[in-house]
Amino acid sequence: MTPATPFPRTLASASAGDEHALAELYRSLAPAVIGYLRGQGAAEPEDVASEVFVSLVRGLPGFEGDEEGFRAWVFTIAHRRLIDERRRLARRLEDPVDPGDLPVTPLDVVNAEDEALARLEGAWMLTRVQDLTPAQRDVILLRVVADLSVDRVAAILGKEPGAVKMLQRRGLARLARTIVPDPVT
Protein backbone atom coordinates (compact mmCIF):
# COMPACT_ATOMS: atom_id res chain seq x y z
CA MET A 1 0.00 0.00 0.00
CA THR A 2 1.18 3.47 -0.67
CA PRO A 3 1.40 5.96 2.18
CA ALA A 4 -1.29 8.07 0.53
CA THR A 5 -3.82 5.27 0.81
CA PRO A 6 -3.44 3.45 4.11
CA PHE A 7 -4.26 -0.21 4.08
CA PRO A 8 -7.47 -0.08 6.15
CA ARG A 9 -8.98 2.49 3.82
CA THR A 10 -7.94 0.56 0.74
CA LEU A 11 -9.39 -2.59 2.23
CA ALA A 12 -12.68 -0.92 3.10
CA SER A 13 -12.98 0.58 -0.37
CA ALA A 14 -12.13 -2.70 -2.04
CA SER A 15 -14.66 -4.46 0.14
CA ALA A 16 -17.29 -2.00 -1.08
CA GLY A 17 -16.42 -2.84 -4.68
CA ASP A 18 -14.27 0.18 -5.48
CA GLU A 19 -12.44 -0.54 -8.71
CA HIS A 20 -9.33 1.47 -7.87
CA ALA A 21 -8.95 -0.10 -4.44
CA LEU A 22 -9.30 -3.57 -5.94
CA ALA A 23 -6.69 -2.68 -8.52
CA GLU A 24 -4.36 -1.43 -5.81
CA LEU A 25 -4.74 -4.64 -3.83
CA TYR A 26 -4.14 -6.61 -6.99
CA ARG A 27 -1.01 -4.69 -7.92
CA SER A 28 0.45 -5.15 -4.45
CA LEU A 29 -0.19 -8.90 -4.40
CA ALA A 30 -0.17 -10.20 -7.95
CA PRO A 31 3.60 -10.57 -8.51
CA ALA A 32 4.01 -12.52 -5.28
CA VAL A 33 0.91 -14.68 -5.73
CA ILE A 34 1.73 -15.60 -9.32
CA GLY A 35 5.40 -16.05 -8.43
CA TYR A 36 4.47 -18.33 -5.55
CA LEU A 37 2.28 -20.46 -7.81
CA ARG A 38 4.96 -20.56 -10.49
CA GLY A 39 7.59 -21.53 -7.96
CA GLN A 40 5.34 -24.31 -6.80
CA GLY A 41 5.18 -25.63 -10.35
CA ALA A 42 1.52 -24.87 -10.95
CA ALA A 43 0.55 -25.92 -14.46
CA GLU A 44 -1.42 -22.73 -15.07
CA PRO A 45 -0.27 -20.21 -12.47
CA GLU A 46 -2.24 -17.31 -13.95
CA ASP A 47 -5.45 -19.33 -13.95
CA VAL A 48 -4.97 -20.38 -10.34
CA ALA A 49 -4.10 -16.81 -9.43
CA SER A 50 -7.37 -15.68 -10.98
CA GLU A 51 -9.23 -18.08 -8.68
CA VAL A 52 -7.27 -16.74 -5.75
CA PHE A 53 -8.20 -13.14 -6.48
CA VAL A 54 -11.85 -13.98 -7.05
CA SER A 55 -11.90 -15.78 -3.69
CA LEU A 56 -10.21 -12.78 -2.16
CA VAL A 57 -12.95 -10.47 -3.40
CA ARG A 58 -15.67 -12.76 -2.13
CA GLY A 59 -14.09 -12.97 1.29
CA LEU A 60 -13.17 -9.31 1.69
CA PRO A 61 -16.25 -8.25 3.67
CA GLY A 62 -15.50 -10.87 6.30
CA PHE A 63 -11.81 -10.15 6.65
CA GLU A 64 -10.57 -8.55 9.86
CA GLY A 65 -6.93 -7.88 10.48
CA ASP A 66 -3.90 -5.87 9.55
CA GLU A 67 -1.90 -5.80 6.35
CA GLU A 68 0.35 -8.67 7.31
CA GLY A 69 -2.66 -10.74 8.30
CA PHE A 70 -4.28 -9.91 5.01
CA ARG A 71 -1.21 -11.02 3.10
CA ALA A 72 -1.10 -14.25 5.06
CA TRP A 73 -4.78 -14.82 4.36
CA VAL A 74 -4.28 -14.31 0.63
CA PHE A 75 -1.43 -16.81 0.56
CA THR A 76 -3.50 -19.25 2.54
CA ILE A 77 -6.05 -19.04 -0.25
CA ALA A 78 -3.29 -19.44 -2.84
CA HIS A 79 -1.93 -22.50 -1.08
CA ARG A 80 -5.39 -24.08 -0.94
CA ARG A 81 -6.07 -23.35 -4.59
CA LEU A 82 -2.74 -24.90 -5.48
CA ILE A 83 -3.72 -28.08 -3.65
CA ASP A 84 -7.07 -28.03 -5.46
CA GLU A 85 -5.30 -27.70 -8.81
CA ARG A 86 -2.98 -30.59 -8.04
CA ARG A 87 -5.94 -32.75 -7.10
CA ARG A 88 -7.69 -31.86 -10.32
CA LEU A 89 -4.62 -32.66 -12.37
CA ALA A 90 -4.03 -35.90 -10.49
CA ARG A 91 -7.55 -37.03 -11.31
CA ARG A 92 -6.98 -36.28 -14.99
CA LEU A 93 -3.74 -38.19 -15.28
CA GLU A 94 -4.51 -41.18 -17.40
CA ASP A 95 -1.34 -42.01 -19.29
CA PRO A 96 1.45 -43.13 -16.99
CA VAL A 97 4.89 -41.99 -18.10
CA ASP A 98 7.99 -44.10 -17.76
CA PRO A 99 10.40 -42.11 -15.55
CA GLY A 100 13.15 -43.01 -17.97
CA ASP A 101 11.34 -41.07 -20.66
CA LEU A 102 11.26 -37.88 -18.63
CA PRO A 103 13.67 -35.16 -19.73
CA VAL A 104 16.79 -34.77 -17.67
CA THR A 105 16.77 -31.51 -15.71
CA PRO A 106 19.83 -29.32 -15.53
CA LEU A 107 20.13 -30.09 -11.83
CA ASP A 108 21.11 -33.65 -12.57
CA VAL A 109 24.49 -32.41 -13.65
CA VAL A 110 25.54 -29.16 -12.06
CA ASN A 111 28.50 -27.70 -13.79
CA ALA A 112 29.42 -24.28 -15.03
CA GLU A 113 28.25 -24.97 -18.58
CA ASP A 114 24.83 -26.28 -17.56
CA GLU A 115 24.43 -23.48 -15.09
CA ALA A 116 25.24 -20.89 -17.72
CA LEU A 117 22.68 -22.38 -20.11
CA ALA A 118 20.01 -22.55 -17.42
CA ARG A 119 20.70 -18.99 -16.41
CA LEU A 120 20.33 -17.87 -20.00
CA GLU A 121 16.90 -19.49 -20.02
CA GLY A 122 16.00 -17.42 -16.96
CA ALA A 123 14.89 -20.34 -14.85
CA TRP A 124 17.99 -21.42 -13.03
CA MET A 125 16.87 -20.78 -9.48
CA LEU A 126 13.27 -21.77 -10.26
CA THR A 127 14.57 -25.21 -11.21
CA ARG A 128 16.57 -25.35 -7.98
CA VAL A 129 13.51 -24.41 -5.95
CA GLN A 130 11.39 -27.06 -7.59
CA ASP A 131 14.02 -29.62 -6.74
CA LEU A 132 13.55 -29.01 -3.02
CA THR A 133 11.36 -31.34 -1.01
CA PRO A 134 7.72 -30.22 -1.07
CA ALA A 135 7.84 -29.10 2.56
CA GLN A 136 11.07 -27.15 2.04
CA ARG A 137 9.65 -25.58 -1.10
CA ASP A 138 6.46 -24.51 0.69
CA VAL A 139 8.46 -22.83 3.41
CA ILE A 140 11.08 -21.21 1.19
CA LEU A 141 8.51 -19.77 -1.21
CA LEU A 142 6.29 -18.44 1.55
CA ARG A 143 9.28 -16.89 3.28
CA VAL A 144 11.12 -15.56 0.23
CA VAL A 145 8.39 -14.79 -2.29
CA ALA A 146 5.38 -14.14 -0.06
CA ASP A 147 7.61 -12.39 2.49
CA LEU A 148 5.75 -13.85 5.46
CA SER A 149 7.08 -14.37 8.96
CA VAL A 150 7.90 -17.77 10.39
CA ASP A 151 4.77 -17.71 12.52
CA ARG A 152 2.51 -16.87 9.58
CA VAL A 153 4.08 -19.58 7.45
CA ALA A 154 3.64 -22.06 10.28
CA ALA A 155 -0.04 -21.15 10.54
CA ILE A 156 -0.60 -21.51 6.80
CA LEU A 157 1.11 -24.88 6.60
CA GLY A 158 -0.22 -26.22 9.88
CA LYS A 159 3.27 -26.73 11.29
CA GLU A 160 5.09 -25.60 14.39
CA PRO A 161 7.35 -22.55 14.01
CA GLY A 162 10.33 -24.69 15.00
CA ALA A 163 9.60 -27.08 12.15
CA VAL A 164 9.35 -24.16 9.73
CA LYS A 165 12.73 -22.85 10.90
CA MET A 166 14.30 -26.26 10.39
CA LEU A 167 12.82 -26.55 6.89
CA GLN A 168 14.02 -23.09 5.91
CA ARG A 169 17.51 -23.85 7.23
CA ARG A 170 17.74 -27.01 5.17
CA GLY A 171 16.08 -25.53 2.13
CA LEU A 172 18.18 -22.40 2.01
CA ALA A 173 21.36 -24.35 2.74
CA ARG A 174 20.54 -26.65 -0.15
CA LEU A 175 19.90 -23.73 -2.47
CA ALA A 176 23.06 -22.00 -1.29
CA ARG A 177 25.11 -25.07 -2.18
CA THR A 178 23.95 -24.78 -5.79
CA ILE A 179 25.36 -21.29 -6.08
CA VAL A 180 28.57 -21.65 -8.03
CA PRO A 181 31.00 -18.98 -6.92
CA ASP A 182 32.19 -16.61 -9.57
CA PRO A 183 35.40 -17.94 -11.10
CA VAL A 184 38.54 -16.26 -9.86
CA THR A 185 40.46 -14.70 -12.72
Next chain:
Amino acid sequence: MADPSDHQGVNEFQQFDWEVEAALGGRIPPDAGDRLVSMATAVREIREELLLDPAPAVAEAHLAAMLAASCRRSRPRRRVFGFSGRAMGIAAALVAGSAASSVAAGLPWVQRGNQAEASRIAVGGAWGAEDLKPVNAPVSANHHGEEVSVIARTTEEQGRDKGALVSSIARTQGQAHQAMDPNDVAVKGNGKSNGHGKALGHAKPEGKKEAGGKDGLPGNPDPKGNPDPKGNPDPGHKEGRGPVK
Protein backbone atom coordinates in the same frame (compact mmCIF):
# COMPACT_ATOMS: atom_id res chain seq x y z
CA MET B 1 31.05 -22.68 4.17
CA ALA B 2 31.67 -21.12 7.53
CA ASP B 3 33.48 -23.17 10.09
CA PRO B 4 31.27 -23.88 13.12
CA SER B 5 34.24 -23.08 15.31
CA ASP B 6 33.89 -19.50 14.11
CA HIS B 7 30.80 -19.18 16.29
CA GLN B 8 32.05 -20.60 19.54
CA GLY B 9 29.62 -19.97 22.37
CA VAL B 10 26.77 -19.39 20.00
CA ASN B 11 24.19 -21.98 19.26
CA GLU B 12 24.74 -23.09 15.69
CA PHE B 13 21.02 -23.13 14.96
CA GLN B 14 20.58 -19.62 16.32
CA GLN B 15 23.46 -18.45 14.19
CA PHE B 16 21.96 -20.15 11.17
CA ASP B 17 18.56 -18.60 11.86
CA TRP B 18 20.16 -15.20 12.16
CA GLU B 19 21.86 -15.74 8.82
CA VAL B 20 18.58 -16.82 7.24
CA GLU B 21 16.84 -13.68 8.46
CA ALA B 22 19.76 -11.57 7.26
CA ALA B 23 19.66 -13.23 3.86
CA LEU B 24 15.89 -12.77 3.60
CA GLY B 25 16.17 -9.14 4.63
CA GLY B 26 19.10 -8.45 2.34
CA ARG B 27 21.25 -7.34 5.25
CA ILE B 28 24.65 -8.74 4.46
CA PRO B 29 27.47 -7.49 6.66
CA PRO B 30 30.82 -6.87 4.96
CA ASP B 31 32.47 -9.70 6.86
CA ALA B 32 29.71 -12.21 6.10
CA GLY B 33 30.74 -15.80 5.65
CA ASP B 34 30.37 -17.83 2.49
CA ARG B 35 27.21 -19.49 3.72
CA LEU B 36 25.39 -16.21 4.32
CA VAL B 37 26.56 -14.76 1.01
CA SER B 38 25.40 -17.86 -0.86
CA MET B 39 22.03 -17.85 0.88
CA ALA B 40 21.56 -14.16 0.16
CA THR B 41 22.42 -14.79 -3.47
CA ALA B 42 19.87 -17.61 -3.63
CA VAL B 43 17.19 -15.41 -2.08
CA ARG B 44 17.94 -12.57 -4.48
CA GLU B 45 17.83 -14.87 -7.51
CA ILE B 46 14.56 -16.46 -6.44
CA ARG B 47 12.99 -13.03 -6.13
CA GLU B 48 14.40 -11.87 -9.44
CA GLU B 49 12.98 -14.90 -11.22
CA LEU B 50 9.61 -15.10 -9.52
CA LEU B 51 8.56 -11.62 -8.44
CA LEU B 52 7.55 -10.30 -11.83
CA ASP B 53 4.65 -8.07 -12.73
CA PRO B 54 1.99 -9.99 -14.63
CA ALA B 55 1.56 -9.29 -18.32
CA PRO B 56 -0.93 -6.47 -18.96
CA ALA B 57 -3.46 -8.81 -20.57
CA VAL B 58 -3.23 -11.16 -17.59
CA ALA B 59 -3.63 -8.32 -15.11
CA GLU B 60 -6.67 -6.99 -16.95
CA ALA B 61 -8.30 -10.39 -17.08
CA HIS B 62 -7.68 -10.86 -13.35
CA LEU B 63 -9.07 -7.44 -12.53
CA ALA B 64 -12.13 -8.05 -14.67
CA ALA B 65 -12.74 -11.31 -12.80
CA MET B 66 -12.36 -9.52 -9.48
CA LEU B 67 -14.80 -6.80 -10.48
CA ALA B 68 -17.31 -9.33 -11.74
CA ALA B 69 -16.98 -11.25 -8.46
CA SER B 70 -17.48 -8.03 -6.55
CA CYS B 71 -20.70 -7.34 -8.47
CA ARG B 72 -21.95 -10.90 -7.96
CA ARG B 73 -21.15 -10.69 -4.29
CA SER B 74 -23.22 -7.53 -4.04
CA ARG B 75 -26.42 -9.03 -5.36
CA PRO B 76 -27.63 -10.88 -2.25
CA ARG B 77 -26.75 -7.89 -0.12
CA ARG B 78 -28.93 -5.61 -2.20
CA ARG B 79 -31.80 -8.00 -1.81
CA VAL B 80 -31.52 -7.72 1.93
CA PHE B 81 -30.74 -4.05 2.26
CA GLY B 82 -33.18 -2.51 -0.07
CA PHE B 83 -32.73 -2.82 -3.81
CA SER B 84 -35.06 -4.34 -6.26
CA GLY B 85 -34.81 -7.47 -8.30
CA ARG B 86 -34.88 -5.30 -11.38
CA ALA B 87 -31.62 -3.58 -10.45
CA MET B 88 -30.03 -6.92 -9.70
CA GLY B 89 -31.24 -8.30 -12.98
CA ILE B 90 -29.73 -5.43 -14.92
CA ALA B 91 -26.45 -5.74 -13.03
CA ALA B 92 -26.42 -9.46 -13.72
CA ALA B 93 -27.15 -8.80 -17.37
CA LEU B 94 -24.25 -6.42 -17.62
CA VAL B 95 -21.89 -8.79 -15.84
CA ALA B 96 -23.11 -11.70 -17.92
CA GLY B 97 -22.71 -9.59 -21.02
CA SER B 98 -19.14 -8.74 -20.16
CA ALA B 99 -18.46 -12.37 -19.38
CA ALA B 100 -19.97 -13.44 -22.67
CA SER B 101 -17.85 -10.85 -24.44
CA SER B 102 -14.82 -12.29 -22.75
CA VAL B 103 -15.76 -15.79 -23.82
CA ALA B 104 -16.28 -14.63 -27.35
CA ALA B 105 -12.88 -12.97 -27.33
CA GLY B 106 -11.19 -16.11 -26.13
CA LEU B 107 -10.99 -16.38 -22.34
CA PRO B 108 -8.96 -16.29 -20.24
CA TRP B 109 -6.50 -14.09 -22.02
CA VAL B 110 -8.71 -11.80 -23.99
CA GLN B 111 -7.72 -8.93 -26.15
CA ARG B 112 -6.74 -5.97 -24.09
CA GLY B 113 -9.29 -3.57 -25.55
CA ASN B 114 -12.23 -5.91 -25.22
CA GLN B 115 -11.38 -6.75 -21.64
CA ALA B 116 -11.02 -3.11 -20.68
CA GLU B 117 -14.44 -2.47 -22.17
CA ALA B 118 -15.90 -5.45 -20.33
CA SER B 119 -14.43 -4.13 -17.09
CA ARG B 120 -15.84 -0.71 -17.74
CA ILE B 121 -19.29 -2.11 -18.36
CA ALA B 122 -19.18 -4.47 -15.41
CA VAL B 123 -18.30 -1.68 -13.02
CA GLY B 124 -19.75 1.46 -14.49
CA GLY B 125 -22.96 0.02 -15.79
CA ALA B 126 -23.89 -2.23 -12.93
CA TRP B 127 -23.96 0.46 -10.29
CA GLY B 128 -26.13 3.07 -11.95
CA ALA B 129 -28.17 4.88 -9.31
CA GLU B 130 -31.22 5.02 -11.57
CA ASP B 131 -31.47 1.26 -11.34
CA LEU B 132 -31.83 1.20 -7.58
CA LYS B 133 -35.27 1.17 -6.03
CA PRO B 134 -36.49 0.68 -2.45
CA VAL B 135 -37.05 -2.86 -1.35
CA ASN B 136 -40.77 -2.29 -0.93
CA ALA B 137 -41.21 -1.31 -4.56
CA PRO B 138 -43.39 -3.86 -6.31
CA VAL B 139 -41.60 -6.43 -8.39
CA SER B 140 -43.62 -7.07 -11.46
CA ALA B 141 -43.52 -10.28 -13.38
CA ASN B 142 -44.26 -8.17 -16.46
CA HIS B 143 -41.03 -6.25 -15.91
CA HIS B 144 -39.23 -9.52 -15.70
CA GLY B 145 -40.35 -10.53 -19.14
CA GLU B 146 -39.91 -7.08 -20.61
CA GLU B 147 -36.32 -6.76 -19.50
CA VAL B 148 -35.40 -10.18 -20.76
CA SER B 149 -37.12 -9.42 -24.03
CA VAL B 150 -35.41 -6.04 -24.46
CA ILE B 151 -31.98 -7.49 -23.81
CA ALA B 152 -32.68 -10.45 -26.07
CA ARG B 153 -33.59 -8.08 -28.87
CA THR B 154 -30.80 -5.57 -28.38
CA THR B 155 -27.77 -7.63 -27.41
CA GLU B 156 -24.99 -7.90 -29.92
CA GLU B 157 -24.28 -11.47 -28.91
CA GLN B 158 -25.14 -14.20 -31.35
CA GLY B 159 -25.92 -17.87 -31.25
CA ARG B 160 -24.91 -19.79 -28.15
CA ASP B 161 -23.53 -16.70 -26.41
CA LYS B 162 -26.82 -14.90 -26.88
CA GLY B 163 -28.74 -17.86 -25.56
CA ALA B 164 -26.50 -18.10 -22.51
CA LEU B 165 -26.85 -14.39 -21.83
CA VAL B 166 -30.65 -14.34 -22.08
CA SER B 167 -30.91 -17.50 -20.03
CA SER B 168 -28.69 -16.01 -17.35
CA ILE B 169 -30.79 -12.85 -17.16
CA ALA B 170 -34.04 -14.75 -17.07
CA ARG B 171 -32.75 -17.03 -14.33
CA THR B 172 -31.48 -14.13 -12.24
CA GLN B 173 -34.72 -12.26 -12.64
CA GLY B 174 -36.70 -15.30 -11.71
CA GLN B 175 -34.65 -15.86 -8.58
CA ALA B 176 -35.03 -12.23 -7.61
CA HIS B 177 -38.77 -12.44 -8.09
CA GLN B 178 -38.95 -15.58 -6.04
CA ALA B 179 -37.00 -13.94 -3.28
CA MET B 180 -39.48 -11.09 -3.13
CA ASP B 181 -42.47 -13.42 -3.12
CA PRO B 182 -43.56 -14.23 0.44
CA ASN B 183 -45.06 -17.51 -0.69
CA ASP B 184 -41.79 -18.72 -2.08
CA VAL B 185 -40.36 -21.69 -0.19
CA ALA B 186 -36.84 -20.29 -0.39
CA VAL B 187 -37.97 -17.20 1.48
CA LYS B 188 -39.78 -19.24 4.09
CA GLY B 189 -36.67 -21.27 4.67
CA ASN B 190 -38.44 -24.54 5.27
CA GLY B 191 -35.36 -26.59 4.54
CA LYS B 192 -36.58 -27.77 1.18
CA SER B 193 -34.55 -25.32 -0.83
CA ASN B 194 -32.21 -26.69 -3.45
CA GLY B 195 -29.35 -24.62 -2.13
CA HIS B 196 -30.03 -21.50 -4.14
CA GLY B 197 -32.53 -20.10 -1.70
CA LYS B 198 -30.34 -18.08 0.60
CA ALA B 199 -32.42 -14.95 0.38
CA LEU B 200 -33.28 -12.75 3.33
CA GLY B 201 -30.77 -14.16 5.72
CA HIS B 202 -32.03 -17.68 5.92
CA ALA B 203 -28.90 -19.14 4.45
CA LYS B 204 -25.48 -18.96 5.98
CA PRO B 205 -23.58 -15.96 4.67
CA GLU B 206 -20.76 -16.47 2.23
CA GLY B 207 -17.45 -17.37 3.76
CA LYS B 208 -19.06 -18.60 6.96
CA LYS B 209 -19.65 -22.21 6.11
CA GLU B 210 -18.71 -25.08 8.29
CA ALA B 211 -15.14 -25.93 9.07
CA GLY B 212 -13.35 -28.58 7.12
CA GLY B 213 -12.74 -28.96 3.44
CA LYS B 214 -13.66 -31.55 0.94
CA ASP B 215 -11.99 -34.91 0.78
CA GLY B 216 -11.20 -34.75 4.45
CA LEU B 217 -8.52 -32.16 3.88
CA PRO B 218 -8.23 -28.87 5.66
CA GLY B 219 -10.85 -26.31 4.92
CA ASN B 220 -10.32 -22.89 3.59
CA PRO B 221 -8.73 -19.88 5.13
CA ASP B 222 -10.18 -17.73 7.80
CA PRO B 223 -11.21 -14.35 6.46
CA LYS B 224 -10.55 -12.82 9.85
CA GLY B 225 -6.86 -12.70 9.26
CA ASN B 226 -6.01 -15.89 11.06
CA PRO B 227 -4.99 -18.29 8.34
CA ASP B 228 -5.77 -21.48 10.14
CA PRO B 229 -5.60 -24.25 7.59
CA LYS B 230 -7.52 -26.65 9.77
CA GLY B 231 -11.05 -25.96 8.90
CA ASN B 232 -11.83 -22.36 8.32
CA PRO B 233 -14.24 -21.44 5.62
CA ASP B 234 -13.23 -20.48 2.16
CA PRO B 235 -14.48 -17.04 1.27
CA GLY B 236 -17.29 -17.56 -1.14
CA HIS B 237 -16.09 -20.86 -2.47
CA LYS B 238 -18.97 -22.70 -4.09
CA GLU B 239 -21.12 -19.68 -3.71
CA GLY B 240 -24.76 -20.38 -3.18
CA ARG B 241 -24.34 -23.98 -2.08
CA GLY B 242 -24.37 -23.35 1.61
CA PRO B 243 -26.91 -25.31 3.58
CA VAL B 244 -30.24 -23.63 4.12
CA LYS B 245 -31.50 -23.84 7.64
